[in-house]
Amino acid sequence: MEKLNYEKPIISKITAGVPNKFGLSTKQRIIAEIDSIPVAKLADEFGSPLFVFSEKTIRETYNKAKQTFETHYPKVQFAWSYKTNYLDAICSIFHDEGSWAEVVSVFEFEKALSLGVKGSNILYNGPEKSEENLKLAINHNACIHIDHFDELYLLIKITQEMNKKARVAIRVNLDAGIYPMWDRFGFNYENGEAWSAINRIMLADNLELIGLHTHIGTYIMSALGYGIAATKFSSLMVGIHRKFNLWLKYIDLGGGFASKNTLKGAYMPGSETCPTFDDYAKAISNAIITSEIPHENLPILFLETGRALIDDAGYLITSVLANKRSTTGRRTIVIDAGVNLLFTSFWYNLGVFPSREISDLMEDTTIYGPLCMNIDVIRDAINFPQVKTGDRLVIERVGAYNVTQWMQFITYRPNVVLIDLEGKAHIIKKKESLETLRVNEFNPKR
Amino acid sequence: MIKQKITLAVTGLNNTDNPGPGVPVIRGAKDSEELEVRVIGLVYENLEPGIYMENLCDRIFQIPYPSSGSEGLIERVEQIHQQEKIDVLIPNFDAELFSFMKYEKRLAEKGIRTFLPTLEQFQEREKDKLPEYGEKYGVKVPDSINLGSLHQLNEVASKFDYPIMIKGQFYDAYKCFNIEQAIYAFHKVASKWGLPVIVQEFVSGTEVNVVALGDGSGTTIAAVPMRKQYITEKGKAWGGITLADEKMLELTRVLIQKTKWKGGMELELIKTSSSDYYLIEINPRIPAWVYLAVGSGQNIPEALIKLALGMEVKPMKEYKIGKMFVRYSYDMIVDLERFAAISINKEI
Amino acid sequence: MQILEEIKISDNGFVFNALTGESFSLNPIGLEIIKMIAANSDFDEIRKTILDKYDVDDLSFEKDFYEFSTMLKHYQLTQQNNPLNFV
Known part of the structure; x- marks a missing residue:
């Protein structure tokens, strides 16, 4: 017998209300590819997180x-x-x-x-x-x-x-x-x-x-x-x-x-x-x-x-690390890109989108970055569908300021690729390594 | 006379202590002797009282907030339209007007008619542009300064005497009697509504209002002046009375003629002891107290529907003077099923 | 795990807690599972039913079920045990 499509079981509280400014779910937009290259392929080839620019x-x-x-x-x-x-x-x-x-x-x-x-x-x-x-x-x-x-x-x-x-x-x-x-x-x-x-x-x-x-x-x-x-x-x-x-x-x-x-x-x-x-x-x-x-x-x-x-020409591909529930029952997810890469998240509500069709069951969610710091919040409230660990997400409109104001913190800054007019992806800034980070460090002999 | 059957969609069924105009608009439409109105209630939340009022709406649908994107809101309305064939839509929230104005054409092509001000009319009346508006259209407005930072507040002292009004771009107003209060109000307003913060000269007098309807070519179709008799803590009228004030009506007619205002509007005015009128705000839609106008002889919701349908509407000049409205609250007893239905199925 | 008596579950996925006055909504599979819990099925029975019917692996379902039952407990729809009673 053919098995039915599985969806994670969800219970959510109905908040009784008269109109306020927070939204109801609408159909979730998907960013499956950037300039015709599948997001999954980009992440597999160049790693996650990954900045992608479209020429x-x-x-x-x-x-x-x-x-x-x-x-x-x-x-x-x-x-x-x-x-x-x-x-x-x-x-x-x-x-x-x-x-x-x-x-x-x-x-x-x-x-x-x-x-x-x-x-x-x-x-x-x-x-x-x-x-x-x-x-x-x-x-x-x-x-x-x-x-x-x-x-x-x-x-x-x-x-x-x-x-x-x-x-x-x-x-x-x-x-x-x-x-x-x-x-x-x-x-x-x-x-x-x-x-x-x-x-x-x-x-x-x-x-x-x-x-x-x-x-x-x-x-x-x-x-x-x-x-x-x-x-x-x-x-x-x-x-x-x-x-x-x-x-x-x-x-x-x-x-x-x-x-x-x-x-x-x-x-x-x-x-x-x-x-x-x-x-x-x-x-x-x-x-x-x-x-x-x-x-x-x-x-x-x-x-x-x-x-x-x-x-608009810059995207950040990121992956889901974990799904959690806070002590108040609020849904939170942890992704592998933090505020150190997304300076603009301090003043924008950045758009975060799944890269494939998933359940249209939305829940109010907080998206955290991976830094071991309390301020590392990419979105404090976003209506977001259910995702699994390893799912690739795309953050759009991150082409300005992020790759100049980013900070190296606890790990290496990721690859940046450019998709050229022929639809080919090139690394335009390579992921950092222990050597590149240490090149200007000196450790006095004792 | 055979009544013309139409389907009317209305938002703003939140008849709370800070009421939306949806319910009175529906009441007005239902009072019509020419139209037989089938009502589609569009709600954002599951406790809007209009959902639970008997014999108010024929169908009710939940719609998404415009803040999650106009596209989603419009698509939902179109989806409801496929099922229910909406003839006229009357949006009643300030926050949704932008979206409906923006997609007015697209909705009209599908057969959903609205009767809204133009984007230009909507924007030029915004609070931080009031002095320019007053000058352009020759109405008295209180002098005001837009503040971009707190230190500009010092300049204010040399220009105005206390008290002054401190206002947010979209909402909130505080009367301040000294610099300390002004600083406090500045912070409060700026953190909620952003910059600029508007400092307005305080004009003392009586607050009076006009509900009016412009046909878009300069003609005033309806206008009824009113004085609020009691104002709640939220600044909403709890009781009001119609006035015989030709000056207010003249001011309204001139403004509508010069701006070619299209749609419903509410003028908020201060009448000074020397009978001068200062315009303090223009709300670009029908106000929640519109039923007072209906009750005193000018059915503004009906006229607006007819204008939207392209029917001819003769200007209404008469209304009963000294008619009052008194709001009341009323506990309806309702079943959980209705709450469950709107919460789960998003329609009733 | 036991669903409290005062919890009313409708077939459209609406859940009403008569003790607290709160209401909840379930997705179809959530409804299916909560009904099984209410009928006193244990985790193994529920797992077998779901795994037979849906395209999901054992561990993924266990993880989701754990989160779901935590939420039921959080929303006070089930009998509450002392969480510090380490049995």
């Missing part, structure tokens, strides 16, 4: 963003935000598509140079630039985005000593109706500090002012803020032209476009509420095009968007 998704997302902005504005240039993901293979795809590099440290600067990016195509941001770093940037003719007056005066001094010109822009912070307002970086627009900095730069013989830069915040859900920033920059540009007869070459509106991830505490899923590239592009281009800047002097629009270009 196809990266290129498609980039081209969609680029085309969208170009339909609204004539001159657009993307600069890949290294801090979002600086794996060589990932940066190379963006550079191949035509992206410049946006770096915030000398490490990133050197990495960009080593990948063949021309120094003049590097935007050098951030509050941390030493005299030595600045000299490197000047020698490579990079665009230096000045963050504060101390840096400005240091540059004046260095360029005089070197008797060399530096190409500079200033970082500006402004009120774009975005909360919280990021006023810790750059010079303030509203109180006139930015205008003072511009005036000082114009007096310096060896500084060539070529652009304006701002970054209004992170994970900005309102396209309107970018429009406000673009309007304020247009006024600055017109002011600079009036006083110094100079049209700046570019304005850089930074990044901060939201990805489709769902922020903790948000009511609706991010995939439904996050503005589209079209929304951002319209808001920005309308503001610049309707300003007093003559058409022939329109600045190049630089965008340093990172998260929105790479988050």
